[in-house]
Amino acid sequence: MEKWHAAKPGSIVNGSAAPKQKPAPARAKSAAPPAPPQYTTVFGEALVEEARRDERVVGITAAMNSGTGLNLLQKALPERYYDVGIAEQHAVLFAAGLALEGAKPVVAIYSTFLQRGYDQIVHDVCLQKLNVVFAMDRAGLVGDDGPTHHGAFDISYLRCLPHMVQMAPRDEAALVNMLHTALVYDDGPVALRYPRGEAEGVELPLRPEPIEIGRGELLQEGETVAFLGYGYGVSVALGAAESLSDAHGLDATVADARFAKPLDTELVERLAADHDVLVTVEENVLAGGFGSGVLEHLADSDLLRDTRVLRFGLPDRYVTHGQPSLLREEVGLTPEAVAAQVAQAVLEPSLA
Amino acid sequence: MTSTLIDQIDGPADLKGLDDDQLVQVAQEVRELIIDTIGEIGGHFGANLGACEIAVAIHSLLDSPRDKVLWDVGHQAYPHKVLTGRRDELHTIRKYGGLAPFCSMAESEHDIMGAGHASTSVSYAVGIKEAMRRGAAPDGKVVAVIGDGALTGGVSFEALLNAGGMDVPIVIVVNDNGMSIAPNVGALSRLFTRMRLNPKLYHAREDVEETLTKLPAGIGSKIERLGPILKESLKAYWAPGLFFEELDLAYVGVIDGHDVKALRQAIGEALEAERPVVVHCKTVKG
Numbered sequence: 001m002e003k004w005h006a007a008k009p010g011s012i013v014n015g016s017a018a019p020k021q022k023p024a025p026a027r028a029k030s031a032a033p034p035a036p037p038q039y040t041t042v043f044g045e046a047l048v049e050e051a052r053r054d055e056r057v058v059g060i061t062a063a064m065n066s067g068t069g070l071n072l073l074q075k076a077l078p079e080r081y082y083d084v085g086i087a088e089q090h091a092v093l094f095a096a097g098l099a100l101e102g103a104k105p106v107v108a109i110y111s112t113f114l115q116r117g118y119d120q121i122v123h124d125v126c127l128q129k130l131n132v133v134f135a136m137d138r139a140g141l142v143g144d145d146g147p148t149h150h151g152a153f154d155i156s157y158l159r160c161l162p163h164m165v166q167m168a169p170r171d172e173a174a175l176v177n178m179l180h181t182a183l184v185y186d187d188g189p190v191a192l193r194y195p196r197g198e199a200e201g202v203e204l205p206l207r208p209e210p211i212e213i214g215r216g217e218l219l220q221e222g223e224t225v226a227f228l229g230y231g232y233g234v235s236v237a238l239g240a241a242e243s244l245s246d247a248h249g250l251d252a253t254v255a256d257a258r259f260a261k262p263l264d265t266e267l268v269e270r271l272a273a274d275h276d277v278l279v280t281v282e283e284n285v286l287a288g289g290f291g292s293g294v295l296e297h298l299a300d301s302d303l304l305r306d307t308r309v310l311r312f313g314l315p316d317r318y319v320t321h322g323q324p325s326l327l328r329e330e331v332g333l334t335p336e337a338v339a340a341q342v343a344q345a346v347l348e349p350s351l352a
Numbered sequence: 353m354t355s356t357l358i359d360q361i362d363g364p365a366d367l368k369g370l371d372d373d374q375l376v377q378v379a380q381e382v383r384e385l386i387i388d389t390i391g392e393i394g395g396h397f398g399a400n401l402g403a404c405e406i407a408v409a410i411h412s413l414l415d416s417p418r419d420k421v422l423w424d425v426g427h428q429a430y431p432h433k434v435l436t437g438r439r440d441e442l443h444t445i446r447k448y449g450g451l452a453p454f455c456s457m458a459e460s461e462h463d464i465m466g467a468g469h470a471s472t473s474v475s476y477a478v479g480i481k482e483a484m485r486r487g488a489a490p491d492g493k494v495v496a497v498i499g500d501g502a503l504t505g506g507v508s509f510e511a512l513l514n515a516g517g518m519d520v521p522i523v524i525v526v527n528d529n530g531m532s533i534a535p536n537v538g539a540l541s542r543l544f545t546r547m548r549l550n551p552k553l554y555h556a557r558e559d560v561e562e563t564l565t566k567l568p569a570g571i572g573s574k575i576e577r578l579g580p581i582l583k584e585s586l587k588a589y590w591a592p593g594l595f596f597e598e599l600d601l602a603y604v605g606v607i608d609g610h611d612v613k614a615l616r617q618a619i620g621e622a623l624e625a626e627r628p629v630v631v632h633c634k635t636v637k638g
Contacts, residue, residue, distance in 0.1 A: 097479020
């Protein structure tokens, strides 16, 4: 069991478990808005709903029952839940076997731990083009657990694999729609990445809607600068755009790529053609990541002559442990830091 | 060589109705075909020659592709390819446009999983059988054939743990051709083998315990006095199957992997066992 695997501060008092806080009443008297749900919980609940709708759906965890939200599936539909132990390689192969016979396995493994099943992803799921869904919680900087646990590489290590579809939600509503999209897609594997911690606090769809594979979304139209975010990068991009508007009166375009693969090349080309600077934002190493994919496409299409591309993401080093907000400051992945660099590039191009 | 039987084997169904002697002959003809063909063009040789009788025994018992045979790595899959309609194309193996070097789902409905890297078959078997148990696919028997080399790969142990843990009724045929998972246990091993095979699956643990304490000239009582831990070690040394039984997998062996009749009997019983079973076959590479 995961009891005390990772205790929260204040959960142990005088050497024993602290008394449980009474849950907040459903209708609090104060007008404070409820905290946004955790991505993990949204995923777990959405998976239960998908499993209820489609009896082929099963969930697989490698000994991360509540960490992945699969405890909700275990509780609601125990016969659809598998914990194979700390055995990521087997989890992926087991899913491959299930998929071969028509089941729809969702392999819920943190981005960092999916690295441990890489050969199985390459040789067994992608090469054989099997319908396996990878749900990667903890994608990006995880915080206190540090460099061994940051999900810093999955965009890069999966983007190079033929047949793989990669998507990332910008908020919890998108996560619900994307999980549904991944499960109705039947032409190979899908990898879904989402960050650790609180979601954005948006309303969830009553019934999930599938998204067109490889189609991004334009969120706001502006000029000169276009932000193209992926996953958590979208909220950074939106914040940076707001900051640019406030500080410099520059109204930037912001788009959500939604897919790192296949890339919405039409959207990328349009953004590049209509703006001086195209800014990509992701929480993954820059090497081989989402921004790299955008650059590759623009270079291959000879569209880099008139467009400057700025990429924001994680640096080519291992990031230490600590609060995510502090780590994001350290690596320059905050709306303010991104806005400052973009402003410099646009307003004082010679200095950038 | 005068091929009389192999020319009529265009699929596993053609093995049905052949008697033991004829199956032995088919296996020998498959071996000769592989020697003649691969000797000429080159390719993975030894492991394949060692698996001829295993392939004949399994395909004579199963109804592939409804039943699923998973050949780990694929180094040992040439006899399987010969028996599943690819006999006349064997000479094209590993050549551009020819037969794939390993099992390939695109090549034949009898190649259940794609293979090439080692140690994947038991995991696939667990997943496939579990999908059948869930009703996602029609039910069938599932057999993984894994070499002793591939069995050293860690993921195969992850799969064994899971198979035993979930009690998934699959058969794992271990094609042991050299790295000697089993110590050379001589006459005692043969005794255990006979005991375990006839009339049904025995538990190695009980067999060994009983035999150890019944050894003549006071040895048995001396073993008793060694205490439980050392006794366990001795048992594990003398009976390789204990390892598997500790993981809740039944164990049958050691079977002569070139004796079609013995293989058919052992694998046949394992297929009826309704629980995960390891069938340990000793083969000679080449």
